[in-house]
Amino acid sequence: xxxxxxxxxxxxxxxxxxxxxxxxxxxxxxxxxxxxxxxxxxxxxxxxxxxxxxxxxxxxxxxxxxxxxxxxxxxxxxxxxxxxxxxxxxxxxxxxxxxxxxxxxxxxxxxxxxxxxxxxxxxxxxxxxxxxxxxxxxxxxxxxxxxxxxxxxxxxxxxxxxxxxxxxxxxxxxxxxxxxxxxxxxxxxxxxxxxxxxxxxxxxxx
Amino acid sequence: xxxxxxxxxxxxxxxxxxxxxxxxxxxxxxxxxxxxxxxxxxxxxxxxxxxxxxxxxxxxxxxxxxxxxxxxxxxxxxxxxxxxxxxxxxxxxxxxxxxxxxxxxxxxxxxxxxxxxxxxxxxxxxxxxxxxxxxxxxxxxxxxxxxxxxxxxxxxxxxxxxxxxxxxxxxxxxxxxxxxxxxxxxxxxxxxxxxxxxxxxxxxxxxxxxxxxxxxxxxxxxxxxxxxxxxxxxxxxxxxxxxxxxxxxxxxxxxxxxxxxxxxxxxxxxxxxxxxxxxxxxxxxxxxxxxxxxxxxxxxxxxxxxxxxxxxxxxxxxxxxxxxxxxxxx
Numbered sequence: 001x002x003x004x005x006x007x008x009x010x011x012x013x014x015x016x017x018x019x020x021x022x023x024x025x026x027x028x029x030x031x032x033x034x035x036x037x038x039x040x041x042x043x044x045x046x047x048x049x050x051x052x053x054x055x056x057x058x059x060x061x062x063x064x065x066x067x068x069x070x071x072x073x074x075x076x077x078x079x080x081x082x083x084x085x086x087x088x089x090x091x092x093x094x095x096x097x098x099x100x101x102x103x104x105x106x107x108x109x110x111x112x113x114x115x116x117x118x119x120x121x122x123x124x125x126x127x128x129x130x131x132x133x134x135x136x137x138x139x140x141x142x143x144x145x146x147x148x149x150x151x152x153x154x155x156x157x158x159x160x161x162x163x164x165x166x167x168x169x170x171x172x173x174x175x176x177x178x179x180x181x182x183x184x185x186x187x188x189x190x191x192x193x194x195x196x197x198x199x200x201x202x203x204x205x206x
Numbered sequence: 207x208x209x210x211x212x213x214x215x216x217x218x219x220x221x222x223x224x225x226x227x228x229x230x231x232x233x234x235x236x237x238x239x240x241x242x243x244x245x246x247x248x249x250x251x252x253x254x255x256x257x258x259x260x261x262x263x264x265x266x267x268x269x270x271x272x273x274x275x276x277x278x279x280x281x282x283x284x285x286x287x288x289x290x291x292x293x294x295x296x297x298x299x300x301x302x303x304x305x306x307x308x309x310x311x312x313x314x315x316x317x318x319x320x321x322x323x324x325x326x327x328x329x330x331x332x333x334x335x336x337x338x339x340x341x342x343x344x345x346x347x348x349x350x351x352x353x354x355x356x357x358x359x360x361x362x363x364x365x366x367x368x369x370x371x372x373x374x375x376x377x378x379x380x381x382x383x384x385x386x387x388x389x390x391x392x393x394x395x396x397x398x399x400x401x402x403x404x405x406x407x408x409x410x411x412x413x414x415x416x417x418x419x420x421x422x423x424x425x426x427x428x429x430x431x432x433x434x435x436x437x438x439x440x441x442x443x444x445x446x447x448x449x450x451x452x453x454x455x456x457x458x459x460x461x462x463x464x465x466x467x468x469x470x471x472x473x474x475x476x477x478x479x480x481x482x483x484x485x486x487x488x489x490x491x492x493x494x495x496x497x498x499x500x501x502x503x504x505x506x507x508x509x510x511x512x513x514x515x516x517x518x519x520x521x522x523x524x525x526x527x528x529x530x531x532x533x534x535x536x
Contacts, residue, residue, distance in 0.1 A: 028406055036425035037403055037410045038260075038286045045283075074322075074336055078260075078286040080315035083322055171314050172427055174352050175345045179428070 001147045001205050004101040008201050009065040013198060015052055016046040016196035029052035030186040034173035038079055046085070062101045066093035080171060081187060083131060083145035086116050091116040098170045107141045114138045121170065128168035128180060129189040133159045137195050149203035156195035207407045214404035218261045218281055225268055229532050232497070235273050241408060242268040242287060243278040253371040253380045254278070254300030257309040257364060258293065259316055260285040262403070262505045267534025270361065275368035276309075284403050284505070285425040287315035289405040293323030297332060300339035305333035305377035309363055309384065311356025312340040312379065332436060335377055339363050341393040343452040344421025344430050357424050358502040358513045360466040368440065369527035383524065387515065392449045394397055395511030397422040397467060401504050419462070420444065424467070424504040437473065439498040442481035443513040455491055455516055461525060462486070462496045463513035467505035470510050475499070477511055486514075494522060499532070 001008070020027070020043050020150035027040030029184070050072045057066050066089050074086030095109035114134050119123060125135045138161035140151055173180040218240055226235045226242065230246050242257075242339060248254060257267045258280030265277035273457035276377050277300035282288035298308045306327070310320045313354065324334040341359030376382070397419045400409040403426070410426030413419060415482075421430035436444070449455075464479045466472070475498050486493055494517055502511070529536045 021322075032406070032408075032426075034428075036285050036423075037406055038283070041403070041405045042283065042286055075289045075291045075310050077464050078282050078289050078319070079314065080287070080313075080318060082287075082289055083315070083318040120322075121314065169350055172352075173427075175355065175423065176428060177346075 001202055002102065004106050004147075006062055006065055008049040010054060011032045011044045012051055012198050013047070013065070013069060016194050018053050019197055020044055020047045020190065020194040023165060025135055027190055030184055030189060034168065034176055034180050034183045035186060036172055037073055039081060039190065042077045042079050042081055043190050044136065046073045046082065049076040051122050060097060061096065063091045063096035063098065066090075071110055073197055079149045080108065080121070081190070083120055084187070087116045087120045088113040088134070089116045090190040097168075107138075109137045123170045127167040128163050128173060128188075129170050130184045130185070130191040131187070132166070133188045133195065135159075147202045149199040151203075152195055152201035156192045156199070159185065160192035177206075184193060207404050207468055208268065209402070211404055214407070217404050218283055221264070222268070222281060223288040228425065230531065232530055233268070236295055238297055239292055240281040241278055241292060241293045241299065241301050242271050242281070243296065244273065245275050246273055247300045250279065250336065251303050251304055251374070252302055253304045253370055253375065253377050254297070255308055255309060255364070255371055256293065256296045256300060257279065257360070258282065258288050259297070259311050259313075260425065262401075263502050265500065265533030266502045267518045270364045270531045272529055272534075274527055274529035274531065275364050275534060287313065287319045290319050290322035290326060293320055295325045297323060297327045297334060298330070301332045305335065307335040307371070307377060307380050307384065307405065308365060309358050309360065309367065310336055310338045311422070312338045312353055313355060314352050315335030320411065333377060335381045335382060337363065337388060341388070341391045342392035342423070343392050343394050343448050352423065355423055357393050357395065358463055358511050359393045359515065360484070361463065361501045361534070362391050362399060362461065362513070362515050363387045365529065366521055366524040368468055368513040369524035376517045381458065381518070384516075389454065390453070390516040390521070391513060392453050393421050393511050393513040394445045394448050395424070395444065395465075395467065395509060396420050397415060397507050397509035398435060399469065399508040401426050401468065402506070418509070422467075422507075422509060423425065424502060426504060426507065436505040439481045442478050442485060446482060446485050446514075449514055451488070453516070455489070455514060457490050457493045459494045459517045460486065461515040461517055461523070462493055463501060464496075464498045465502055465513065466500045467507040467509040467511065468500065468508045470509040472499070475510055478512070482512055495525060
């Protein structure tokens with residue numbers, strides 16, 4: 001893949017939605033363990049609405065797809081995940097605006113997205129939040145010079161699994177302190193499904 | 207799961223419809239939103255008060271909409287913060303030009319969604335201020351974490367800030383008195399059985415017949431300690447001890463709230479209250495006013511929380527001011 005196109009963005013969202021619907025129960029159960037038990041329900045509702053929105057529109061630019069994803073997630077997900085995922089996609093949309101999304105621009109968009117999520121959640125790497133997965137993926141994008149699906153998949157997976165042994169200091173799980181150790185962070189798991197889906201689109205190439 | 211609902215995905219919409227038809231004289235729903243406002247909103251010249259959060263805490267927050275309390279409450283999905291677009295609609299509906307105060311319970315999602323709405327409202331030229339309630343002493347307050355949670359003490363913030371706005375206080379004055387309440391209110395709760403989010407279909411946690419969870423949150427999130435269930439007197443003692451460790455109430459005038467979490471008989475709440483009153487008297491505190499009932503629930507969770515608010519003359523006067531809110535008629 002040289003240029004990330006509208007068609008890729010659509011496939012990315014479609015694959016993500018399928019994974020989230022499939023894993024709705026798992027995400028909710030993870031959240032019941034250390035949070036408030038709504039993550040799977042909220043993400044499933046949000047991505048179902050994303051698909052409804054995208055299926056009814058035609059797009060010229062990837063930026064426009066990202067903007068609709070952002071606005072839909074922000075108004076349909078709620079909780080902490082809504083503003084965080086909404087902000088991430090809004091930053092991607094702003095970075096991509098009106099341009100073809102080549103590798104350097106995609107990386108730039110991810111830099112803005114990660115910065116936006118950190119600012120919105122007042123969070124940094126290592127606090128057992130979805131920032132851990134997004135930052136790890138960004139770091140590999142920055143080190144590399146071309147789209148690499150396998151690298152993205154492995155990176156996201158390792159970062160997601162790593163949240164299990166981390167103590168939460170941000171988000172609802174932070175109230176549990178040491179008791180949050182031993183549980184995966186639900187937001188990191190949903191972010192893993194997002195990047196797993198993106199990695200699949202990249203590997204397919206199209 | 208056994209619940210009196212039609213469709214687990216529609217509980218919030220169905221509840222709102224029932225709520226506004228129960229109180230047609232005082233509240234209304236903004237069309238196509240989950241926002242409930244005073245029927246007469248926006249009130250000319252008055253600072254608007256907006257609160258809200260996930261549903262499942264009834265009568266919070268819509269029950270506190272009325273003259274002398276909130277101008278609008280925004281209902282999210284069950285235990286899920288409402289989205290920024292909904293909060294923005296509430297802000298726009300209650301702003302009369304005097305500005306709007308957002309009363310937010312301290313949860314990551316609530317803070318983020320309300321902050322985004324505040325930014326959007328400011329971009330539209332509306333003056334917005336916000337306060338964040340964090341009365342739950344079960345959770346450690348630290349600048350490195352999300353900090354303490356907001357629970358039943360929030361109702362006192364609604365009442366007192368609402369009275370201040372009603373008597374014509376400016377946005378800064380209303381915010382200042384809300385912050386004064388937040389500085390002086392502390393709560394802690396205990397649960398004896400869990401609750402089930404309708405769309406999840408399963409309880410959020412499990413407790414054995416002889417167990418209780420101390421320091422429980424109002425979303426079924428785990429508390430700080432699980433132990434053998436204690437007597438009402440022991441529970442009253444443990445909750446008040448933890449509150450006194452956090453804030454010195456010695457020789458103060460206090461308001462007391464014994465709050466049921468959803469499935470606790472009033473009988474048990476009064477039993478807890480009896481002991482709490484004895485403890486307060488013993489420690490030389492003067493109880494100015496007591497509230498026993500359901501104010502900030504957690505669906506059908508069984509258990510209770512104890513809230514203490516330290517009062518000065520200003521707070522007493524505002525606490526006593528009239529309110530027409532369905533869940534806080536005074």
